[in-house]
Amino acid sequence: MIRLLIADDHPIVRDGLSGMFAADPGFEVVGEAGDGAEAIRLAEALRPDVILMDLQMPGVNGLAAISQLAERGVRSRVLVLTTYDTDGYVVPAIEAGATGYLLKDAPRDELLRAVRAAADGQSVLAPSVANTLMNHVRTPPDADLLSPRELEVLQLVAAGNTNRVTARHLFISEATVKTHLLNIYAKLDVSDRAAAVAEGFKRHLL
Incomplete structure:
Protein backbone atom coordinates (compact mmCIF):
# COMPACT_ATOMS: atom_id res chain seq x y z
CA MET A 1 0.00 0.00 0.00
CA ILE A 2 1.53 3.31 -1.14
CA ARG A 3 0.53 6.24 1.06
CA LEU A 4 0.00 9.37 -1.03
CA LEU A 5 -0.29 13.10 -0.34
CA ILE A 6 -1.75 15.30 -3.08
CA ALA A 7 -0.76 18.99 -3.23
CA ASP A 8 -2.57 21.19 -5.77
CA ASP A 9 -4.34 24.52 -5.41
CA HIS A 10 -7.28 23.47 -7.60
CA PRO A 11 -9.92 21.50 -5.63
CA ILE A 12 -11.25 19.83 -8.77
CA VAL A 13 -7.76 18.52 -9.61
CA ARG A 14 -7.29 17.22 -6.07
CA ASP A 15 -10.70 15.54 -6.17
CA GLY A 16 -9.96 13.91 -9.52
CA LEU A 17 -6.56 12.61 -8.46
CA SER A 18 -7.83 11.46 -5.08
CA GLY A 19 -10.69 9.55 -6.69
CA MET A 20 -8.39 7.95 -9.24
CA PHE A 21 -5.91 6.68 -6.65
CA ALA A 22 -8.60 5.69 -4.14
CA ALA A 23 -10.07 3.39 -6.79
CA ASP A 24 -6.82 1.41 -6.89
CA PRO A 25 -6.26 -0.93 -3.93
CA GLY A 26 -2.51 -0.33 -4.09
CA PHE A 27 -2.83 3.30 -2.94
CA GLU A 28 -4.10 5.20 0.06
CA VAL A 29 -4.59 8.97 -0.18
CA VAL A 30 -3.68 10.11 3.32
CA GLY A 31 -4.01 13.86 2.77
CA GLU A 32 -4.66 16.77 0.42
CA ALA A 33 -3.05 20.22 0.46
CA GLY A 34 -4.05 23.41 -1.34
CA ASP A 35 -0.66 25.15 -1.10
CA GLY A 36 2.98 24.49 -0.33
CA ALA A 37 2.81 25.45 3.33
CA GLU A 38 -0.02 23.01 3.96
CA ALA A 39 1.84 20.33 1.98
CA ILE A 40 4.89 20.74 4.24
CA ARG A 41 2.78 20.59 7.40
CA LEU A 42 0.89 17.48 6.27
CA ALA A 43 4.04 15.77 4.98
CA GLU A 44 5.75 16.22 8.34
CA ALA A 45 2.68 14.94 10.21
CA LEU A 46 1.68 12.07 7.91
CA ARG A 47 5.02 11.00 6.39
CA PRO A 48 3.51 9.75 3.11
CA ASP A 49 5.50 7.56 0.75
CA VAL A 50 4.94 9.90 -2.21
CA ILE A 51 3.84 13.52 -2.55
CA LEU A 52 2.23 14.59 -5.84
CA MET A 53 3.29 18.24 -5.98
CA ASP A 54 2.00 21.00 -8.24
CA LEU A 55 4.48 23.84 -8.76
CA GLN A 56 2.25 26.89 -9.17
CA MET A 57 0.45 27.37 -5.87
CA PRO A 58 -0.31 30.50 -3.82
CA GLY A 59 1.92 31.50 -0.92
CA VAL A 60 4.61 28.84 -0.64
CA ASN A 61 4.85 27.38 -4.15
CA GLY A 62 5.72 23.81 -5.02
CA LEU A 63 9.40 24.50 -5.67
CA ALA A 64 9.86 26.17 -2.29
CA ALA A 65 7.95 23.33 -0.63
CA ILE A 66 10.25 20.71 -2.21
CA SER A 67 13.33 22.59 -0.95
CA GLN A 68 11.91 22.97 2.56
CA LEU A 69 10.92 19.31 2.76
CA ALA A 70 14.49 18.33 1.88
CA GLU A 71 15.89 20.76 4.46
CA ARG A 72 13.58 19.36 7.15
CA GLY A 73 14.61 15.79 6.43
CA VAL A 74 11.22 14.60 5.21
CA ARG A 75 12.01 11.44 3.27
CA SER A 76 8.81 11.27 1.23
CA ARG A 77 9.42 11.03 -2.50
CA VAL A 78 8.20 14.12 -4.35
CA LEU A 79 6.72 13.63 -7.81
CA VAL A 80 6.03 16.94 -9.56
CA LEU A 81 2.75 17.00 -11.47
CA THR A 82 2.36 20.24 -13.40
CA THR A 83 1.61 21.78 -16.79
CA TYR A 84 5.05 23.37 -17.22
CA ASP A 85 7.96 21.59 -18.92
CA THR A 86 10.44 24.40 -19.61
CA ASP A 87 13.92 24.32 -18.07
CA GLY A 88 12.99 27.27 -15.85
CA TYR A 89 10.68 24.91 -13.97
CA VAL A 90 12.19 21.48 -14.57
CA VAL A 91 15.81 22.12 -13.58
CA PRO A 92 15.10 23.94 -10.27
CA ALA A 93 12.58 21.25 -9.25
CA ILE A 94 15.03 18.41 -9.88
CA GLU A 95 17.84 20.31 -8.18
CA ALA A 96 15.58 20.97 -5.18
CA GLY A 97 15.10 17.24 -4.71
CA ALA A 98 12.11 16.08 -6.76
CA THR A 99 12.23 12.35 -7.55
CA GLY A 100 10.30 12.78 -10.78
CA TYR A 101 8.51 15.24 -13.03
CA LEU A 102 5.30 14.51 -14.91
CA LEU A 103 2.83 16.65 -16.83
CA LYS A 104 -0.88 16.82 -16.09
CA ASP A 105 -1.77 15.43 -19.50
CA ALA A 106 -0.17 12.09 -18.56
CA PRO A 107 -2.49 9.08 -19.06
CA ARG A 108 -3.92 7.46 -15.93
CA ASP A 109 -1.87 4.26 -16.22
CA GLU A 110 1.34 6.23 -16.72
CA LEU A 111 0.65 8.28 -13.60
CA LEU A 112 -0.05 5.17 -11.52
CA ARG A 113 3.18 3.54 -12.74
CA ALA A 114 5.12 6.74 -12.03
CA VAL A 115 3.91 6.93 -8.43
CA ARG A 116 4.81 3.26 -7.88
CA ALA A 117 8.26 3.88 -9.36
CA ALA A 118 8.75 7.01 -7.24
CA ALA A 119 7.79 5.05 -4.12
CA ASP A 120 10.57 2.60 -5.04
CA GLY A 121 13.05 5.46 -5.31
CA GLN A 122 13.21 5.49 -9.11
CA SER A 123 13.44 8.73 -11.09
CA VAL A 124 10.47 9.32 -13.37
CA LEU A 125 10.46 11.93 -16.14
CA ALA A 126 7.92 12.74 -18.81
CA PRO A 127 9.54 12.41 -22.28
CA SER A 128 9.42 16.15 -22.96
CA VAL A 129 10.93 16.81 -19.53
CA ALA A 130 13.77 14.38 -20.20
CA ASN A 131 14.47 16.25 -23.46
CA THR A 132 14.46 19.56 -21.61
CA LEU A 133 17.02 18.26 -19.12
CA MET A 134 19.23 16.85 -21.87
CA ASN A 135 19.20 20.15 -23.74
CA HIS A 136 20.00 22.02 -20.55
CA VAL A 137 23.01 19.80 -19.85
CA ARG A 138 24.25 20.02 -23.44
CA THR A 139 23.96 23.80 -23.65
CA PRO A 140 26.68 25.34 -21.48
CA PRO A 141 26.28 28.89 -20.17
CA ASP A 142 27.71 31.61 -22.42
CA ALA A 143 30.20 32.40 -19.67
CA ASP A 144 32.76 34.04 -21.94
CA LEU A 145 30.29 36.10 -23.94
CA LEU A 146 30.56 39.17 -21.70
CA SER A 147 33.67 40.57 -20.07
Whole structure:
Protein backbone atom coordinates (compact mmCIF):
# COMPACT_ATOMS: atom_id res chain seq x y z
CA MET A 1 0.00 0.00 0.00
CA ILE A 2 1.53 3.31 -1.14
CA ARG A 3 0.53 6.24 1.06
CA LEU A 4 0.00 9.37 -1.03
CA LEU A 5 -0.29 13.10 -0.34
CA ILE A 6 -1.75 15.30 -3.08
CA ALA A 7 -0.76 18.99 -3.23
CA ASP A 8 -2.57 21.19 -5.77
CA ASP A 9 -4.34 24.52 -5.41
CA HIS A 10 -7.28 23.47 -7.60
CA PRO A 11 -9.92 21.50 -5.63
CA ILE A 12 -11.25 19.83 -8.77
CA VAL A 13 -7.76 18.52 -9.61
CA ARG A 14 -7.29 17.22 -6.07
CA ASP A 15 -10.70 15.54 -6.17
CA GLY A 16 -9.96 13.91 -9.52
CA LEU A 17 -6.56 12.61 -8.46
CA SER A 18 -7.83 11.46 -5.08
CA GLY A 19 -10.69 9.55 -6.69
CA MET A 20 -8.39 7.95 -9.24
CA PHE A 21 -5.91 6.68 -6.65
CA ALA A 22 -8.60 5.69 -4.14
CA ALA A 23 -10.07 3.39 -6.79
CA ASP A 24 -6.82 1.41 -6.89
CA PRO A 25 -6.26 -0.93 -3.93
CA GLY A 26 -2.51 -0.33 -4.09
CA PHE A 27 -2.83 3.30 -2.94
CA GLU A 28 -4.10 5.20 0.06
CA VAL A 29 -4.59 8.97 -0.18
CA VAL A 30 -3.68 10.11 3.32
CA GLY A 31 -4.01 13.86 2.77
CA GLU A 32 -4.66 16.77 0.42
CA ALA A 33 -3.05 20.22 0.46
CA GLY A 34 -4.05 23.41 -1.34
CA ASP A 35 -0.66 25.15 -1.10
CA GLY A 36 2.98 24.49 -0.33
CA ALA A 37 2.81 25.45 3.33
CA GLU A 38 -0.02 23.01 3.96
CA ALA A 39 1.84 20.33 1.98
CA ILE A 40 4.89 20.74 4.24
CA ARG A 41 2.78 20.59 7.40
CA LEU A 42 0.89 17.48 6.27
CA ALA A 43 4.04 15.77 4.98
CA GLU A 44 5.75 16.22 8.34
CA ALA A 45 2.68 14.94 10.21
CA LEU A 46 1.68 12.07 7.91
CA ARG A 47 5.02 11.00 6.39
CA PRO A 48 3.51 9.75 3.11
CA ASP A 49 5.50 7.56 0.75
CA VAL A 50 4.94 9.90 -2.21
CA ILE A 51 3.84 13.52 -2.55
CA LEU A 52 2.23 14.59 -5.84
CA MET A 53 3.29 18.24 -5.98
CA ASP A 54 2.00 21.00 -8.24
CA LEU A 55 4.48 23.84 -8.76
CA GLN A 56 2.25 26.89 -9.17
CA MET A 57 0.45 27.37 -5.87
CA PRO A 58 -0.31 30.50 -3.82
CA GLY A 59 1.92 31.50 -0.92
CA VAL A 60 4.61 28.84 -0.64
CA ASN A 61 4.85 27.38 -4.15
CA GLY A 62 5.72 23.81 -5.02
CA LEU A 63 9.40 24.50 -5.67
CA ALA A 64 9.86 26.17 -2.29
CA ALA A 65 7.95 23.33 -0.63
CA ILE A 66 10.25 20.71 -2.21
CA SER A 67 13.33 22.59 -0.95
CA GLN A 68 11.91 22.97 2.56
CA LEU A 69 10.92 19.31 2.76
CA ALA A 70 14.49 18.33 1.88
CA GLU A 71 15.89 20.76 4.46
CA ARG A 72 13.58 19.36 7.15
CA GLY A 73 14.61 15.79 6.43
CA VAL A 74 11.22 14.60 5.21
CA ARG A 75 12.01 11.44 3.27
CA SER A 76 8.81 11.27 1.23
CA ARG A 77 9.42 11.03 -2.50
CA VAL A 78 8.20 14.12 -4.35
CA LEU A 79 6.72 13.63 -7.81
CA VAL A 80 6.03 16.94 -9.56
CA LEU A 81 2.75 17.00 -11.47
CA THR A 82 2.36 20.24 -13.40
CA THR A 83 1.61 21.78 -16.79
CA TYR A 84 5.05 23.37 -17.22
CA ASP A 85 7.96 21.59 -18.92
CA THR A 86 10.44 24.40 -19.61
CA ASP A 87 13.92 24.32 -18.07
CA GLY A 88 12.99 27.27 -15.85
CA TYR A 89 10.68 24.91 -13.97
CA VAL A 90 12.19 21.48 -14.57
CA VAL A 91 15.81 22.12 -13.58
CA PRO A 92 15.10 23.94 -10.27
CA ALA A 93 12.58 21.25 -9.25
CA ILE A 94 15.03 18.41 -9.88
CA GLU A 95 17.84 20.31 -8.18
CA ALA A 96 15.58 20.97 -5.18
CA GLY A 97 15.10 17.24 -4.71
CA ALA A 98 12.11 16.08 -6.76
CA THR A 99 12.23 12.35 -7.55
CA GLY A 100 10.30 12.78 -10.78
CA TYR A 101 8.51 15.24 -13.03
CA LEU A 102 5.30 14.51 -14.91
CA LEU A 103 2.83 16.65 -16.83
CA LYS A 104 -0.88 16.82 -16.09
CA ASP A 105 -1.77 15.43 -19.50
CA ALA A 106 -0.17 12.09 -18.56
CA PRO A 107 -2.49 9.08 -19.06
CA ARG A 108 -3.92 7.46 -15.93
CA ASP A 109 -1.87 4.26 -16.22
CA GLU A 110 1.34 6.23 -16.72
CA LEU A 111 0.65 8.28 -13.60
CA LEU A 112 -0.05 5.17 -11.52
CA ARG A 113 3.18 3.54 -12.74
CA ALA A 114 5.12 6.74 -12.03
CA VAL A 115 3.91 6.93 -8.43
CA ARG A 116 4.81 3.26 -7.88
CA ALA A 117 8.26 3.88 -9.36
CA ALA A 118 8.75 7.01 -7.24
CA ALA A 119 7.79 5.05 -4.12
CA ASP A 120 10.57 2.60 -5.04
CA GLY A 121 13.05 5.46 -5.31
CA GLN A 122 13.21 5.49 -9.11
CA SER A 123 13.44 8.73 -11.09
CA VAL A 124 10.47 9.32 -13.37
CA LEU A 125 10.46 11.93 -16.14
CA ALA A 126 7.92 12.74 -18.81
CA PRO A 127 9.54 12.41 -22.28
CA SER A 128 9.42 16.15 -22.96
CA VAL A 129 10.93 16.81 -19.53
CA ALA A 130 13.77 14.38 -20.20
CA ASN A 131 14.47 16.25 -23.46
CA THR A 132 14.46 19.56 -21.61
CA LEU A 133 17.02 18.26 -19.12
CA MET A 134 19.23 16.85 -21.87
CA ASN A 135 19.20 20.15 -23.74
CA HIS A 136 20.00 22.02 -20.55
CA VAL A 137 23.01 19.80 -19.85
CA ARG A 138 24.25 20.02 -23.44
CA THR A 139 23.96 23.80 -23.65
CA PRO A 140 26.68 25.34 -21.48
CA PRO A 141 26.28 28.89 -20.17
CA ASP A 142 27.71 31.61 -22.42
CA ALA A 143 30.20 32.40 -19.67
CA ASP A 144 32.76 34.04 -21.94
CA LEU A 145 30.29 36.10 -23.94
CA LEU A 146 30.56 39.17 -21.70
CA SER A 147 33.67 40.57 -20.07
CA PRO A 148 33.91 40.46 -16.24
CA ARG A 149 33.10 44.19 -16.08
CA GLU A 150 30.13 43.81 -18.42
CA LEU A 151 28.83 40.96 -16.23
CA GLU A 152 29.12 43.22 -13.17
CA VAL A 153 27.15 45.94 -14.95
CA LEU A 154 24.47 43.48 -16.07
CA GLN A 155 24.16 42.05 -12.55
CA LEU A 156 23.70 45.50 -11.05
CA VAL A 157 21.16 46.45 -13.72
CA ALA A 158 19.30 43.18 -13.09
CA ALA A 159 19.11 44.14 -9.41
CA GLY A 160 17.24 47.30 -10.43
CA ASN A 161 20.05 49.84 -10.13
CA THR A 162 20.13 52.99 -12.27
CA ASN A 163 23.16 53.92 -14.34
CA ARG A 164 24.17 56.43 -11.67
CA VAL A 165 24.01 53.89 -8.84
CA THR A 166 25.79 51.29 -10.99
CA ALA A 167 28.56 53.78 -11.73
CA ARG A 168 28.93 54.55 -8.02
CA HIS A 169 29.12 50.84 -7.14
CA LEU A 170 31.85 50.19 -9.71
CA PHE A 171 33.70 53.50 -9.26
CA ILE A 172 33.32 54.42 -12.92
CA SER A 173 31.51 57.20 -14.74
CA GLU A 174 27.91 57.05 -15.96
CA ALA A 175 29.24 57.44 -19.50
CA THR A 176 31.34 54.30 -19.04
CA VAL A 177 28.28 52.42 -17.73
CA LYS A 178 26.35 53.47 -20.85
CA THR A 179 29.22 52.25 -23.04
CA HIS A 180 29.24 48.90 -21.27
CA LEU A 181 25.47 48.64 -21.69
CA LEU A 182 25.71 49.33 -25.42
CA ASN A 183 28.32 46.57 -25.71
CA ILE A 184 26.08 44.23 -23.71
CA TYR A 185 23.10 45.01 -25.96
CA ALA A 186 25.18 44.27 -29.05
CA LYS A 187 26.56 40.98 -27.69
CA LEU A 188 23.15 39.77 -26.50
CA ASP A 189 21.37 41.09 -29.61
CA VAL A 190 18.87 43.15 -27.63
CA SER A 191 17.90 46.81 -27.61
CA ASP A 192 17.12 47.76 -24.02
CA ARG A 193 17.82 47.05 -20.34
CA ALA A 194 14.83 44.78 -19.70
CA ALA A 195 15.61 42.63 -22.73
CA ALA A 196 19.27 42.44 -21.69
CA VAL A 197 18.33 41.19 -18.22
CA ALA A 198 15.87 38.66 -19.65
CA GLU A 199 18.47 37.40 -22.12
CA GLY A 200 21.05 37.26 -19.35
CA PHE A 201 18.83 34.88 -17.35
CA LYS A 202 18.01 32.87 -20.46
CA ARG A 203 21.71 32.36 -21.19
CA HIS A 204 22.45 31.54 -17.53
CA LEU A 205 24.67 34.59 -17.16
CA LEU A 206 22.73 35.77 -14.10
